[in-house]
Amino acid sequence: MIQPLAIEVSNVTVAYPNGHIALRDATFTLQQGTISALVGVNGSGKSTLFKAIMGFVKPISGSVLLAGKTVEESRKTKLVAYVPQTEEVDWTFPVSVWDVVMMGRYGHMNFLRIASAEDKRMVNESLARVGMTEFKDRQIGELSGGQKKRVFLARALAQNGQIILLDEPFTGVDVTTEEAIIELLRALRDEGRIILVSTHNLGSVPEFCDHVVLVNRTVLASGPLEDVFTEDNLNRAFGGVLRHFHFESSTIQDHDGKTVKLLTDDERPLVFGKDGHLEYKDRFGREELVKKRKEEVGE
């Protein structure tokens, strides 16, 4: 019987050799054909959860099942592809874009790893899908942040991974590339794969994810975006770290109405009011400014 593709994490507790328990009793399930976000602050255990799914750390209790099989059993099927964090890669390494994408095929090759026509076709196709064909002979360090990400995404495609794990894919990526990557992830989801994206970048999550797993040293909540992405849950996941911009207590005034612009790179939002006024988070200490604005509109 062919098991449907799914990730089932049950009561997983992971401890590092130094005794630090990075995850305690984590449980969630992801079904085929979803893009899921793994959301949590830095140090909440996102990468650790990835490592558990890939079998790099062995949980001291609990189990991880991929399509019904243990991680070790499923490794032979090359089910899981991993797109590393940009900082994890040595960009000075003398390998080209083509070489890196070809590494996705190694698991499918014979003992000597000599590329077959099929391997080359898959590499070409994967490069074309991420739009990196014209860069195939570039050394990997000579690429922009977004291009670097796309190369490793192409490697995951070449591997034909059905479960694709992306660690912080949007850090250091420009907005156009981010959109291109999201577009591609949607297409991959529609092919029935499971995409799991770790991020601490809240704003992008509602844009493209249909499922959310909130972590803070355990799984706080997991489920469809609308159910999980609530202010209450996010406060629990991010604690005091979350930056708030309450419009009613900011320098934005009533007469600004709905013509507020909010710009953010998911650090602090940069807010411009009506007529392009720069707005501040607190009125407190800015009474002068508030008064001046009032006078300007003659209130």
Add this chain to the structure above:
Amino acid sequence: MTDLLTPFEYDYMLKAILVSGLIGGVCAFLSCFITLKGWSLMGDALSHAVVPGVSLAWIVGLPFSVGAFIAGILAALTMGWVKKKSGLREDAVIGVVFTSWFALGLLLLSLYPSHLNLKTIIFGNILAISDPDILQVLIIAGISIIVLTMKWRDLLLYCFDEAHARAIGLNTSFLHFLLLALLSATAVAALQTVGACLVVAMLVTPGATAYLLTDRFGKMLIISTVTGALCGVCGAYASYFINGSTGGCIVVLQTLVFLLVLFLAPKHGILSLRKLRRQTTQTMPQSRIEKSGCAS
């Protein structure tokens, strides 16, 4: 003119030249992985740590290379163990472990002199290499070359991205051990050519040279191996004329090639980088450099 051919009239010179070339090539092949994996210090450590094995092998009556190889592997395992148990930084662990092994080797060799004397082991003496020892070197080099040509892609992936290698089912613990074993084996083979002190140069310099010349790993392997082999051959040959240490000649030659490349390499060389920088500043209007022209 005929003077230039005299080294080839001596059997011992001919052997020295060929063995140096072979060792130079094998070490250079491996050096591509060592430099990229960041194991240069490890190479130095292992080449010293094999010394007690030479002595112990002699005492039990085994071929010296077997003893040395085992000592190298044991030293590497000790380093891994000490690092795990102590939580010290890697360089400190390497420093502690390899000096202890080397000291043990010195002690053993001074108490129980083997067929290779201390000076040969530390500084090398390829001119006096015996035929059985040549045979050992040939076997080690042969096996290393076969393994490397078959497995270089796996080793490359392991050095570049261990997580991915594991994810697609490569046995990374095995690859780690394989690289250590190859490192030990080549360190043993190079022992008599250049001596324990200089082995690390053979295991690092050619790879570093090739790295500056190309952006493709396949090419790097070829450039490195050819440079290593040529330096081995030419260094041994030149040592006849200047009547100096063969190991010294080979390594000095490798260093000269490295320096030459460091300055002149087409893309990563110091001169072309400087030129590139000058061109970029020149294309920017109103830069001071533009006004002063190419005066430098």
